[in-house]
Amino acid sequence: MTPAITPDRLNRFARHIVLPEVGGAGQARIMGAHVVLVGVGGIGAPALQYLAGAGVGRLTLIDDDVIEPSNLQRQTIFALADVGHAKAEAAAQWVARFDPDLVVQAHRTRIGRDNAAALIAGADVVLDGSDNFATRLAVSDACVAGGVPLTSAALGRFQGQVANFAGHRPGEACYRCFVGDAFDADDCDTCAAQGVLGAMVGMVGTFGAMAALRVLLEGVASLGDPQWGQLHVIDGLKPGLRTMRIAHDPACTTCGTDRPAA
Template identity: 90%
Template sequence: MAIWRFGLGAPTSGGMTPALSADRLDRFARHIVLPEVGGAGQARIMGAHVVLVGVGGIGAPALQYLAGAGVGRLTLIDDDVVEPSNLQRQTIFTLADVGQSKAEAAASWVDRFDPALAVEARRLRIRRDNAAALVSGADVVLDGSDNFATRLAVSDACVAAAVPLTSAALGRFQGQVANFAGHRPGEACYRCFVGDAFDADDCDTCAAQGVLGAMVGMVGTFGAMAVLRVLLEGVASLGDPQWGQLHVLDGLRPGLRTMRIAHDPACPACGHGSETDG
């Protein structure tokens, strides 16, 4: 099921971003005055298409800041419904949304927050057989899904479609965020990181392990920041995607460490022929 809401300031079908009106200039003035973003960077953000896989614990806070940044087109993919237990961390939802589709409720939130944005809700589960069509045409995909089978299907589809992937995950008090560009020579993809062993639907759940709402928000907003770095690559100085660098956030004893994910030449998704180019 799909719902489209087109705003007045949404990107045109040709990918062009309209000139900023006075109210849009005022709305994004704090971005534009940043030398690391500037007018060109804001125009790029407003002309971008971001696909969010999952609008739950990670996707909900990420969506808030991507919409706040003015990302012109947002596609929201989630087959789940809002439950009362979600409200502890998925703060775009309210009691009135309980029982409703998360994707559709999140799209309604975007429409209320900024009617100028174009948003599509896709109430379905992304799988290996539909992932290619769902990520096609995106400038970047943010994956906040809760199982490895989905994450690997999304990663493989992104590599095949030459679409950058921002991966964000959470386990209790540890978050992980990384940008992957497995379609580029010598760069790792998500499958290089986890391998094939996790190609399954089983995964630890928030219900079983517990989750702190503020920690989820921290990882989601860090993921939104990573997406903006991808969008601004080559346009503004903030645009350093730091491909293949896994940022590990510790919420229990606050800290951040970064590790490099090596490209696997034997990776079935991105390994074939990539080393010969680089």
Template identity: 75%
Template sequence: MTPDRLNRFARHIVLPEVGGMGQDRLARAHVVLVGMGGIGNPALQYLAGAGVGRLTLVDSDTIEASNLQRQTLFREADVGRAKANVAAQWVGRFDPALNAEAHVLRITGANAREIVRGADLVLDGCDNFATRLAVSDACVAEQVPLTSAALGRFQGQVANFAGHREGQPCYRCFVGDAFDAEDCDTCADDGVLGAMVGMVGSFAAMHGLRALLEGVTTLGDPQWGQLHLFDGLKPSMRTMRIAKDAACSGCSGGQQ
């Protein structure tokens, strides 16, 4: 690393759990972020802040005034613009050394594999089950680890999945095929607190860093297949282990 990059990431490098090797790994890493909304905003900010060298940002939506209460990358002047484009431009201003590419499209079963292929990690913070399951199936097929983050009112969920590995569950093992549809509760219907979204998105970024640095540093166990549940009202967190489904159509050869 050049002297200016060493200075920028000095607080990371002095951590024994990250160090120079870990920072170099992050600089060479490619992360695909699916959904540049409430979860994607803070996740992107902290992944870019950590120096993840290549970021692919995927979202088909445009910015609305109601997003500004929690999607802190955006301004009033951005209303009507594509979220992925504005987020990529933010990365360029924040750290020109990073490579951020925007894809203004919706991920489906037809294009998901092409989008995630070759990535070191996918972080999914989208808002519907159909997209989540398409992303999960693509990650299994392309052997890419997945960090999944979701939020409903004051409950957050974050988990790392490696369904392509022997004995490890995928996201479809967790929710099953019944949710392979467009219907989903929305923030517009249920409401959402901006600070709660920030907490879940930040934890997702941290969990994603664990996955990226697995086997390189001692940052921690990625905790594959363990679902972390946040209750923002108490507040509290509990963890549950997701079992691999032997009949899963995503990672166990079952029929979709």
């Protein structure tokens, strides 16, 4: 059910509503939406700030990590007093302080093949900011099986990648179409080893929030063009943006029409 925009909410989101590309119907859609955020670290923290700021009515936060001093350089929803606390729970407390009207649920757990379906159930979109391919593929596979759109946001040093995937729709690519089956493993480069610039992570996280909002507004407002399967590559060293099309793979083991029978 689409929520009513009460006078206090009208005032809070007036700058959205006056945008022709969003409008009252678009804002009401955002307020009635459910977003699952996988990871509330470098990418997830800034994404959460702008999803909550947009008024997304229900937020599910999934992260099994705890806050460390080294996180504070880029995960700015946390403070020194939060060090040692669970990220998901501290992030939920931030949401409650920021906007008490939002419904937020924290899951201090690692998402994987055994629990992904249950954790994303009922979502309008999943925004994945996790830091390894095994998690990303498990989330993507669950999204395809559950008919849930996926926003993927990733970062490697000064290159960001953001895309919306709808592998549950005929002819549309899923995340596995992009990376294939070779990455079903937990090993990956980390920001601890490679380094990471806080502002760069913030850019990718907020770009991911923008992509997720496009999904939520599909069919309701003109901003709702999810650009399915278009991978936006952000260059932070020599600022630039290029976009490439991720084609649906008919042989994809998750969404392909030519995949072998189970």
